[in-house]
Amino acid sequence: MARVLVTEPIAEDGLEVLRREADVDVRHGLSHEALLSVIGDYDALIVRSETQVTADVLASAKALQVVGRAGSGVDNIDMQAATRRGVVVVNAPEGNTIAAAEHTIGLMLALARHIPAAEASLRSGAWQRSKFIGVELRGKTLGLVGLGRTGAEVARRARGLEMNVTAYDEWVGPER
Numbered sequence: 001m002a003r004v005l006v007t008e009p010i011a012e013d014g015l016e017v018l019r020r021e022a023d024v025d026v027r028h029g030l031s032h033e034a035l036l037s038v039i040g041d042y043d044a045l046i047v048r049s050e051t052q053v054t055a056d057v058l059a060s061a062k063a064l065q066v067v068g069r070a071g072s073g074v075d076n077i078d079m080q081a082a083t084r085r086g087v088v089v090v091n092a093p094e095g096n097t098i099a100a101a102e103h104t105i106g107l108m109l110a111l112a113r114h115i116p117a118a119e120a121s122l123r124s125g126a127w128q129r130s131k132f133i134g135v136e137l138r139g140k141t142l143g144l145v146g147l148g149r150t151g152a153e154v155a156r157r158a159r160g161l162e163m164n165v166t167a168y169d170e171w172v173g174p175e176r
Helices: 012-021 032-041 055-060 079-085 097-112 115-123 149-160
Strands: 003-006 023-026 044-047 066-069 088-091 141-145 164-168
Touching: 003 012, 003 032, 012 023, 032 055, 055 079, 079 088, 097 115, 097 149, 141 149, 149 164
Parallel strands: 003 023, 003 044, 044 066, 066 088, 141 164
Antiparallel strands: none
């Protein structure tokens, strides 16, 4: 049975799927040195963005066949070293799309309603409600640069807030 090392938090349902097919060890927060000392025992490694999969990690990973990146990008993985060693690198670019879009909308709402400033004022002992009324997002125009997965989800949610959405993306046609 394949051995899989998971070094960062991933969804429990994803772990359940892995456990049906492999022997899974979840070891969050490994130092670089600790990762070097244990990686040789594993066939697969699953990371997010914190774990640095460097050339020395890959060199220590004698049995490693695949590195899975839970999320988009592979900037924390030495792709050249992985290729030289024949290690396949895969990612899950849609894994955090909804979370990123919701976070973006949440930040927009917080800024439109002055929530950070109001919270700081309240914590200092003041209650200045009229100073922090803010503005409605309904009817406002949101400009997006990039209409990929996350940008499209932000646009969808902004339209749900009755915002006008305009976007620029050199890879997306004007009809979209």
